[in-house]
Amino acid sequence: MNENSRAGGYNFAYLDEHTKRMIRRAILKAIAIPGYQVPFGSREMPLPYGWGTGGIQVTAAVIGPADVLKVIDQGSDDTTNAVNIRRFFVRTTGVRVTGRASDATIIQTRHRIPETPLREGQIIVYQVPIPEMLRWLEPREAETRKMHALSEYGAMHVKLYEDIARYGHIATTYDYPVIVNEHYLMRPSPIPKFDNPKLHMNPALQLFGAGREKRIYAVPPYTAVRSLDFEDHPFEIQRWQHACELCGAADSFLDEVIIDNEGARMFVCSDSDYCTQRRDAHRRAVA
Amino acid sequence: MDTANALTPGLDNPVYDSIKVFRAVADAMAHPGVIRHVQARPPAPAQLMPAAAAICLSLLDFETPLWLQHGQPAVGDYLKFHCGCPLAPQPRAAAFALITDTVSMPGPSVFNTGDPEYPDRSATLLVQVASLSNASGVRLGGPGLREPVYLDVAGIPAAYWRELQANHASFPCGVDVVFVWGERIAALPRTTVVTC
Numbered sequence: 182m183n184e185n186s187r188a189g190g191y192n193f194a195y196l197d198e199h200t201k202r203m204i205r206r207a208i209l210k211a212i213a214i215p216g217y218q219v220p221f222g223s224r225e226m227p228l229p230y231g232w233g234t235g236g237i238q239v240t241a242a243v244i245g246p247a248d249v250l251k252v253i254d255q256g257s258d259d260t261t262n263a264v265n266i267r268r269f270f271v272r273t274t275g276v277r278v279t280g281r282a283s284d285a286t287i288i289q290t291r292h293r294i295p296e297t298p299l300r301e302g303q304i305i306v307y308q309v310p311i312p313e314m315l316r317w318l319e320p321r322e323a324e325t326r327k328m329h330a331l332s333e334y335g336a337m338h339v340k341l342y343e344d345i346a347r348y349g350h351i352a353t354t355y356d357y358p359v360i361v362n363e364h365y366l367m368r369p370s371p372i373p374k375f376d377n378p379k380l381h382m383n384p385a386l387q388l389f390g391a392g393r394e395k396r397i398y399a400v401p402p403y404t405a406v407r408s409l410d411f412e413d414h415p416f417e418i419q420r421w422q423h424a425c426e427l428c429g430a431a432d433s434f435l436d437e438v439i440i441d442n443e444g445a446r447m448f449v450c451s452d453s454d455y456c457t458q459r460r461d462a463h464r465r466a467v468a
Numbered sequence: 469m470d471t472a473n474a475l476t477p478g479l480d481n482p483v484y485d486s487i488k489v490f491r492a493v494a495d496a497m498a499h500p501g502v503i504r505h506v507q508a509r510p511p512a513p514a515q516l517m518p519a520a521a522a523i524c525l526s527l528l529d530f531e532t533p534l535w536l537q538h539g540q541p542a543v544g545d546y547l548k549f550h551c552g553c554p555l556a557p558q559p560r561a562a563a564f565a566l567i568t569d570t571v572s573m574p575g576p577s578v579f580n581t582g583d584p585e586y587p588d589r590s591a592t593l594l595v596q597v598a599s600l601s602n603a604s605g606v607r608l609g610g611p612g613l614r615e616p617v618y619l620d621v622a623g624i625p626a627a628y629w630r631e632l633q634a635n636h637a638s639f640p641c642g643v644d645v646v647f648v649w650g651e652r653i654a655a656l657p658r659t660t661v662v663t664c
Contacts, residue, residue: 193483202529205490209527210588212497213644213657215611219588243494245487302495330584330640362611362659364640384614386498401498401659404611 187275194241195273200224204242204397208388211399216361217329218312218396226392233266233291234392236308240289243304243388244270249277251285256293256434256451263291280454292355294376296433296455299385301402307370309391312398314358314368334366337409345414354419358409361400366409375418375434380406423448428459474542476511478550479525485510486526493523493646496655501608501617503600503654513542515568517596520648524594528553528564535562535579535591537569559591567595570623575631576643587640590658598622600649607663608656610636619654621647629664636661 192198200222207221226234244250250270254263258280266289267278279285282295289306299305315325318336328334337358344352357374361367369380370389380387380400387400400406410416424431426447433455435448450456479485485508496504512521515538524547528534533556536544543566544555556562559578567573573595582590605620606629635642635658642658656662 193487198482198486199529202486202527203531205494206527206532207588209494209497209592209644210590212494212612213659214587214640215659217587217640243487243491245491246484326585330587382614386494401612403614 188272191273193246193274194244194270195227196224196238196241200238201242204238207397208239208242208399211388211397212386212401214365215400215404216365216367216398218391218398220395221397223392223395228265228269230393231310232262233289233308235390235394235397236289236291236306236392237266237269237390238392239306239388239390239397240270240287241273243306244274244276244287246274246276248286249279249284251279251282251288251454252290253288253293253295253452253454254291256295256436257453259453281458282454292371292373293434293451294372294379296430296450296452297458298379299383301384303385305385305387307372307387307389309368309370309389309394309396312368312389312391312394312396314366329365332364332366334360334409337366338411341409341411341414345411351410351414351416357416360407360409362404363407367398367400367406369406373419373434374408374416377406377408377416378418382406421448425450425456425459428456428463430456430459475546475549476513479508479510479522482525485522489522489526492653493527493655496646496653497644497657498612499617500610500612500656500660501602501619501654502613503602503619503652506651506653509651513540513546515540515543516546516566517648518651519653520566520594520596523646523648523653524553524564524566525550530554532563533561535559535565537565537567537573540568562591565591565593567593570595570597570621570628571625573628575628576635576645577631579643581635581638581641581643584641587642590641591643593643593645594648595645596648597624598649600647600652600654602654608660609663610661611659612657613660619647619656621654622649626664629662632656633662633664 207219252263252267254260282297356371408416506519508522528551530552535556579591599622601620645656
């Protein structure tokens with residue numbers, strides 16, 4: 182940790198110690214009840230709601246001076262949200278930051294899971310806009326709580342079935358519903374369904390923070406996470422006709438990028454760290 | 469000697485010590501049964517083991533009523549002063565409980581196990597024990613464990629393990645247990661499957 186790089190006048194990691202204790206207790210209960218949304222006293226943060234205030238509060242409560250932080254936004258380390266949040270933690274904690282998923286001890290993410298497999302001991306913090314998977318099906322909180330308590334998720338299956346009736350396949354492509362440890366229906370935050378299989382039995386501790394909605398939830402390491410599906414319409418991830426045009430990866434999530442006024446486009450890895458490392462490795466092999 | 473003079477200091481550095489303590493507890497909860505080391509030794513009263521003292525100082529405050537199994541005044545005064553936590557008159561009213569005698573301790577169902585709709589409003593039990601070992605003992609499985617872990621806790625009656633099995637069966641309700649031995653801890657969240 183570099184004490185000198187820390188802005189004065191603030192506590193370590195911005196939040197006061199009482200707030201951190203409250204969030205830490207919520208995280209412990211969240212780990213003990215995988216997939217259950219623990220209410221917490223979300224604070225005003227120096228960023229507007231929708232910019233990851235939940236994820237920032239979770240990260241602020243778990244980060245220590247010895248941690249190495251990586252922040253991504255849609256897979257990229259260099260987009261506005263990621264740059265802002267990384268700078269916030271550099272100024273308030275002085276921790277080391279990195280772009281490499283394998284070097285980080287804490288990864289805060291907006292809407293992607295890195296392609297590089299996570300390892301035991303790492304913590305990944307997701308920014309969650311709406312934590313309640315059932316909210317658009319049942320607006321009453323008292324009802325959704327009862328549905329969760331009874332693990333009664335027929336309504337969610339009906340929603341997926343309506344997709345099949347209308348489009349012939351399950352058309353949900355991101356924020357795809359999952360069942361954690363065979364009990365709680367959980368919103369994986371708006372990650373593409375491509376990333377859903379990475380939630381299952383992941384060695385890292387996965388924490389989810391929703392600031393505006395004041396909820397924290399967790400998936401402990403090595404926990405079963407099953408994407409909802411039907412026997413005759415099994416869960417499938419997205420596939421592309423293309424490989425990444427920069428690094429040649431055929432196994433990563435691709436972004437379609439428009440590159441000129443004629444509408445020409447190219448497909449590139451959404452995970453910029455993964456793409457860069459593959460290109461570096463290729464360059465080293467050639468040289 | 470009056471209380472003010474008898475009180476010993478809390479954590480050396482509350483900000484940096486409590487994050488280390490919390491990470492050890494979170495790590496223990498995320499890997500049930502696996503013994504972890506808590507790196508803080510506050511000069512607490514002798515009845516409090518170092519890890520139990522560190523956890524209390526890091527996680528308790530005015531929002532978390534604490535139940536002391538034997539109502540130890542030295543421990544109560546110490547934690548009331550440093551954490552500002554109220555002492556719970558009955559186990560049911562406690563958010564945290566400190567258990568110092570495993571032979572006479574009440575079963576997990578005596579504590580607040582939460583509500584099916586709010587299972588997070590449940591107690592966390594700190595159980596001080598004479599030793600912990602991963603070499604043998606009951607078999608643990610469930611979330612957090614890729615393969616089974618064995619945990620031997622000295623002085624835990626066989627009936628208590630059965631009560632912990634019932635605690636697991638009442639998921640999502642239940643209490644979460646942290647066994648403490650000196651500076652070491654092993655956690656048993658309600659999701660853990662115990663095979664005796």
